[in-house]
Amino acid sequence: PHKFYILIGYAGGYATEFMGKKVIFKETECAATGDNHCRFVGKTVEEWGEEIRPELALYEEQTLADELDVAYTRIERQTEILKQGYRLSQKLTQIVLQGKGLDAVAKVLGETLQCKVNIVDSAYQRLAAYGEFETVEALTESLTNKEKDIFKRLHEERCTVEIGNRLITPVVLRNRVSGFVSITKEKGVFGDLETVSLERTATVCAIQMLNEQTAIETEQRSKGELLDELLLEEIDTAQITRRMAYYGYGMNTAYHVFMFQLDKSCEEMQGEEAIDLRKKIITHLSEDLERAGFKALVSARIDRVYALVPEKFFEIKKQKVKEYGRLIIDSSSEVSQQTKVILGISSLCTDLTRFARGYQEAQKAIEIAGVKWKEQRVILASELGHLGILLNARNPEELESFARNKLGILYDYDQKNDSELLKTLYFYIENEFNLHKTAREMNVSISGMRYRLRRIQEVSEIDLNLSSTRFEVQLAIEIFVVMGLLMI
Known part of the structure; x- marks a missing residue:
């Protein structure tokens, strides 16, 4: 100052x-x-x-003539800096217009300033470089406390900083630090030319990254629209087949429908954390599929991500479907500990007309998991057993009629008296008709549980000692759960 x-x-x-x-x-x-x-x-x-x-x-002390000479020399130097900066800007602009990428950007900057150049993303993974360069991670490990404070300013204030023989500036994209550009000189100090050129390069890198992101997002949106059409009840098979062939999707393999459900309110789903979470799931799934030689077909909504995953992918990975699902869920938890993610996986879809049903299976698997298996985060439709039959029934009204005929009197009694007889019966069945286990799970005394069971038999006139009656009661109560009439 x-x-x-x-x-x-x-x-x-x-x-x-x-x-x-x-x-x-x-x-x-x-x-x-x-x-x-x-x-x-x-x-x-x-x-x-x-x-x-x-x-x-x-x-x-200087005479007026000396001061004018100094001022003139300074103006000449600044003019030369502006000329060099303008020439560099022209070269960088041409690189962006021609779509040459970040490698070309690093080379032009390095040749212009006669120095080493390194461009990394926000996780310090190298995107492009000119000359031999140590990683930013290696640099941060060797920093002194003073230099660490300077490096901290780079993130917080988003300004250009000088650390040792390195000049670093952030790449800011969509109001977020998306990477860093740095230059290194073996000898001498950094001047105005290096600072101006580095900051101009960071702007060009942001534009290049935006172009690449836009291209990826456009392709994903187009593929997402294709997936949305595949999941419709009625589709134009011929048109869909042509479009899938255009994108390189094989039709001679079976697919699973993966549905990731994000358990948060709609308002929270629009925040940065939810966006990062959806992006993490899509990126993980897409990269795994592409590494295995498959094209990723993924789409997203505010509160969910869904995809088609070929059966052959798991054969190549030598992993079971559920095991791979857990892997993605665990990876997503690194982004957000607050948002619970549940994955529903359909049975195999062997032709185009099966995808809509597979989507419904995955969706229903998630819904049932929220009621019956709250601790599970990956649910296969094949695990639903007889519930799967109930979910796919053509006449749900008949199912509800059956359940009400069998247990409707208990349901009405609970509604009228604000009691939990139907819920007690559910847990009693789930615990294999074991009195003590049911009492512990419902946090009720043994005498209280005996009273409830006696009241159930009095109200419903059901004899749970008969095996045929037990099966019908279990089926009826599962229908109540599936229909959302009984909340567990």
């Missing part, structure tokens, strides 16, 4: 007059650059030696 130069001047003048020798003060530590406090050191010219020579000119 300007006031520090005034202080240096006052201190130097006073000490010079007092000692009878020319004394010059110099700032060696500064709070503005991350030091704990500002520190000044004063020495005579002889004691400073060569270290002070560049600054001696500032203490010499």
Whole structure:
């Protein structure tokens, strides 16, 4: 700051007059650059030696002609910087227009400034480089405390910083730090040209990244629309077949429908955390499929992500379907610990007309999991057993009629008296008609449980000692759960 130069001047003048020798003060530590406090050191010219020579000119009186020469020289230097910066901008603009990528950007910057260039993403993974370069991670491990404070400013203030022999600036895209561009010089110091050129390059990198993201998002949107059409009840088979062939999707293999359900409110689903979570799931799934030689067919909504995953993919991975599903769920939890993700997986879909049913199976598997298996995060439609038959029944009204005929009197009794007889019966069946297990799970005393079971038999006139009656009661109560009439 300007006031520090005034202080240096006052201190130097006073000490010079007092000692009878020319004394010059110099700032060696500064709070503005991350030091704990500002520190000044004063020495005579002889004691400073060569270290002070560049600054001696500032203490010499200059004529008006000398000052004009200095100003002219400065203007010439700034003009040259502007010319070089303009030429670099033209080259970088051509790279973007021609779609050459970040490697070309790094090469042009490195050749222009005669230095090493490194471009990394926000996770410090190298995207492009010019010359041999240590990683940003290796740099951060060797930083001093002062340099770590400077590096912290790079993230918080999004400004260009100098650390050692490296100049680094962030790449800001959509108001988020998406990467970093850095240059290294073996000798000399960084000037205005390097700073201006580096910041201009960061802007070009942001544009290039935006172009690449837009292209990927456009392709994913187009594929998502294809997937949405596949999941319709009625589809144009011939048209869909042509479009799938165009995108490179094989029709000679069976697919599973994967549905990832994000358990949060609609408002929370629109936040950055939810966006990152959906992106993580899509990226993980897409990259795995493409590495195995398959084209990814993935789509997303506010609260869910769904995809078609070929059966052959699991043969190549040598993994079971449910095991792979857990792997993706675990990976997604790294992004968000707050949002619960549940994965429903359909049975195999062997032709185009089966995808709509597979989608419904995956969706129903998630719904049932929320009621019966709350701790499970990956559910196969094949695990639903007789519930799957209930879910796919053509006449749900008949199912509900059957359930009400069998247990309707208990349902009505609970509604009228605000009791839990039907719920008690559900847990009693789930615990294999074991009185003590049911009492523990419902947190009810043994005597209280005996009373409830006696009341159930009195109200419904059901004899649970008969095996045929037990099966019918279990079927009826499952229908109540599936229909959403009984909340567990």
